[in-house]
Amino acid sequence: MKGAIRRFLYVLGGVLLSLLVAVFLLSRMGDPGMINTCASGGSPSVRTDKPDYGAGEIVHIAGSGFPCEALLTVVISAPDNSITARTIATDKSGNFTHIYQIGTENVQGQFQVRALDADGNLLASTVFYDTHFRFGHITWKRDSSDPANVIRITFIAGFRRNGYVCRNPITGATAPCTGPDGPPGMGDVFLETIGATRINDFGDNISTGTLYFKVFAWDTRGVTLGPPGYHTLYSTQVVIEDLDASNNPISKSVLDPFIRIVELPGQVEGLIRIPVRWCGLAGSPSGEDPGILNRTSTDEILLERLRVMNANIYTPQANVEFISGARTGSFPVIQGPRPDGHIPNSTRIQDFHRSVNRCRLAWRDLDPAVTGIIALNINRFADIDSSGNATSTTYPLGWAGPTRPGDLGQQLLNGVASVIDAAYFVPTPDPRLPTPPPFAWQSSEFYVFLDAHSRSVGQLRRALYRK
Structure with a gap:
């Protein structure tokens, strides 16, 4: 009898001790000193449902291995340095899910996802991409x-x-x-x-x-x-x-x-705008009065073109508009290959090359950030005699030609153009050359020849694209 009572008391004591331990543990659950973790089976990690997304797609973000029923901060950093932060609670297993939608503003690149605890400590991270067009x-x-x-x-x-x-x-x-x-x-x-x-x-x-x-x-x-x-x-x-x-x-x-494709409301579809680096040649008619709308000189007109970006040179025949490539209200005036400013025809192509190089170097010294084709305000070029001297026969047009040796107009351009003063819009003495059109304000004070032998729209446009 006494043995049975003793065994009963042992069992009762064990039960009471277990209850006391349970009560103690329950009372300590809210204590900050107690570690509240879940049996999640691993360290914290975060992932997305796939690595690559397009504009407007939904990104499904999931995390596991975190403290259970805890508050986390999920931070998403976009390629444009914008940041989205959300407070998210984990479940009883230490997991969470989050949905993020990529914008449609064409922000391409790497997105970073970071999961932070209440103190801002990094617990886990991953990346995903808005590739849009992955290879361009x-x-x-x-x-x-x-x-x-x-x-x-x-x-x-x-x-x-x-x-x-x-x-x-x-x-x-x-x-x-x-x-x-x-x-x-x-x-x-x-x-x-x-x-x-x-x-x-x-x-x-x-x-x-x-x-x-x-x-x-x-x-x-x-x-x-x-x-x-x-x-x-x-x-x-x-x-x-x-x-x-x-x-x-x-x-x-x-x-x-340097080529720019423009798609603007109200513009003719396919309009091409090309930045230009102007150079005037000392000794050419650019320093004289061309008799256009009371301007005192062609240089003054070119300078105005640099300052007023919406007043450009438009060639309706090719649907091409030349704009200023400069960032300052100035342009170089360079020394021509001859004191009188004449530019010989194709038999002295090296003179033209020399002027192009001088213009390029002048722009490099003035503003190295300027890009665009080289334009020479030469206005005319002259025939030369057997000794290489300029004759009295001059052609009233600026000449654009290839930047490598070759006959006039036989090769496509390589980033070179020239302009003609409207005052010189007269029939050309050489029947091989196209007759400039009548002066019209909507065509600007200048007319641009990219190839002296090219009359068609297709040839003129192709010259812009080809080497």
């Missing part, structure tokens, strides 16, 4: 109303992911893209397929094959460009090659860095 993108649109079948090309900056496949459109070989995550790098080749669309390559060939471009240089100012407005190739050189049905190259085009 060229869009094209045929203007059916244009008799020359000209296409409008728009370049939109992409975002390259290290390790993703780049394909060489010529050889067909594929290889991982190299370099860090970021905008397309030098040497990257990207592919776009036209499919059954037939486009005209600036009057040269009909393309039914593949369009590709290669990045030779890059400027990060192009990363956030998107419609509407300007699409600018700052220092990106784009090569476009047309292939036939058998993928054989039939032609190649080069979009130079």
Whole structure:
């Protein structure tokens, strides 16, 4: 009997002791000194449902391994340095979910997700990407109303992911893209397929094959460009090659860095605006009164063009508008190759080259940030005799020619143009040269010849795009 009572008391004592321990632990649950963790099976981590997203997509963010029923701060940093922070509570298992929507403002690049505790300590992090166009993108649109079948090309900056496949459109070989995550790098080749669309390559060939471009240089100012407005190739050189049905190259085009494609309401579709670096030549008629609207000199008119950015030189024949590439109200006046300012014709092309180089160096000294084609206000050039001296026969037009040796107009331009004073709009003495049109204010005081032998819209536009 006594043994049974003793055993009962032992059991009762054990039960009471267990109850006391339980009461003690329950009373300490709210104590800051107690560690409140969950059996989550691992250290804190955060992840997204996929690595790459496009504009406007939903990003599903999930976390696990965190303290249970705790308050966390989830911070999302976008490529444009904007930050979104939300307070989120974990569940009884130490998990949480969060939804984040990417904007449609074309912010491309890497997003960072960080999970912080109440004291701001980092517990876990991950990244995801708004790649938009992962390897860059060229869009094209045929203007059916244009008799020359000209296409409008728009370049939109992409975002390259290290390790993703780049394909060489010529050889067909594929290889991982190299370099860090970021905008397309030098040497990257990207592919776009036209499919059954037939486009005209600036009057040269009909393309039914593949369009590709290669990045030779890059400027990060192009990363956030998107419609509407300007699409600018700052220092990106784009090569476009047309292939036939058998993928054989039939032609190649080069979009130079200075070309700007403009899409503005109220403007004619396909209008091209090109920044220009003007240079006046000492000894040429640019220092005399051209008799235009009471201006005292052509230099004064050019200076006005630099100061008034919306008063540009427009050539309706080619739907091309030349704008000032300068950032200051000044432009160089350089010494011409001859004291009288005459520029010889193609038999002395080196004189023209010398003036172009002087203009380029003058702009480099004045403002090295200025970009654009070189424009010489030379107004006329002269025939030369057998001794190389200028004759009395002068042609009343500025001359634009290739920047490498060659005959007049036989090669396409390489970033050189010239202008003509309206005072010299008279029939040319040389029947091989086009007759300048009558002076009209809507065409500006100047008329631009990109190629003295080119009369058609297609040729004039093509000269802007070709090397």
